[in-house]
Amino acid sequence: MKLERILPFARTLLQKAVNEGDIAVDATIGNGHDTVLLAELVGETGHVYGFDIQQQALENTRQKLKEKQLDDRVTLFHKSHSHLREVLPPTPSQQVTAAIFNLGYLPGGDKNIVTKADSTIEAINQMINVMAPEGIIVLVIYHGHPEGALERDQLLQYVTGLDQQKVHVLQYKFMNQQNNPPFIIAIEKRA
Numbered sequence: 001m002k003l004e005r006i007l008p009f010a011r012t013l014l015q016k017a018v019n020e021g022d023i024a025v026d027a028t029i030g031n032g033h034d035t036v037l038l039a040e041l042v043g044e045t046g047h048v049y050g051f052d053i054q055q056q057a058l059e060n061t062r063q064k065l066k067e068k069q070l071d072d073r074v075t076l077f078h079k080s081h082s083h084l085r086e087v088l089p090p091t092p093s094q095q096v097t098a099a100i101f102n103l104g105y106l107p108g109g110d111k112n113i114v115t116k117a118d119s120t121i122e123a124i125n126q127m128i129n130v131m132a133p134e135g136i137i138v139l140v141i142y143h144g145h146p147e148g149a150l151e152r153d154q155l156l157q158y159v160t161g162l163d164q165q166k167v168h169v170l171q172y173k174f175m176n177q178q179n180n181p182p183f184i185i186a187i188e189k190r191a
Helices: 005-019 033-042 055-067 081-087 117-130 146-160
Strands: 023-026 047-051 074-077 096-103 132-142 165-170 183-189
Touching: 005 033, 005 096, 005 132, 005 183, 023 033, 033 047, 033 055, 033 074, 033 096, 047 081, 055 074, 074 081, 081 096, 081 117, 096 117, 096 146, 117 132, 117 183, 132 146, 146 165, 146 183
Parallel strands: 023 047, 023 096, 047 074, 096 132
Antiparallel strands: 132 183, 165 183
C-alpha cells in the first residue's frame, strides 16, 4: 500500500515538525509510544511534556522511557491535557513545535475513562497559543464508541470554524473502511 496508514501518517507529521532541541507535547500519553518517539526526536537538548489522567498510563510510559534511557527528556503530569498551559515553560523562545492527542480510551485500560470534547478543545486552544509558527497539532480520533462519536462531532465542528488566517486544518482518513476506523485532524499554525 502506497498510502500511509493512520498511525504512520501521524508519526510522519511529528517527524516533519520536531527537530533536535524542540519542545513537544504528548497530550494523552496512553501506553507511551508517541512519548518515546517525541523524546527521540527532540534529542538531548529538547524536552517533551506528557499528560494523562490515568496512573496506569503514567506507569506504562515511565517504563518505556526508562527502557530506552529517555526519561531525562520527558516530564510527565498526572493531569488532564486541558491544564497544559499551567505547566509548560513560559518563555516564548521555547515554543512547542508539535503536539499529539490520541483520543478515546487507554488501550488495555478502563474503557469507561475516555477523552471528552470540552477538555480536548480547551487543550487545543491552549496549544495553538503556545505553538511555534508552522507547529503541528495531530489529533488521532478513535470514534468507534459512543463517547468517541460525540467527541468526533464536536471536534469536527470546532476545527471547521478555526480562523484560516491563523491555522491550516487537514483531515486525513480512509473513507471506505468499515467499523469506524480512526482518522487524523492536523492543525498547523501559520507563520
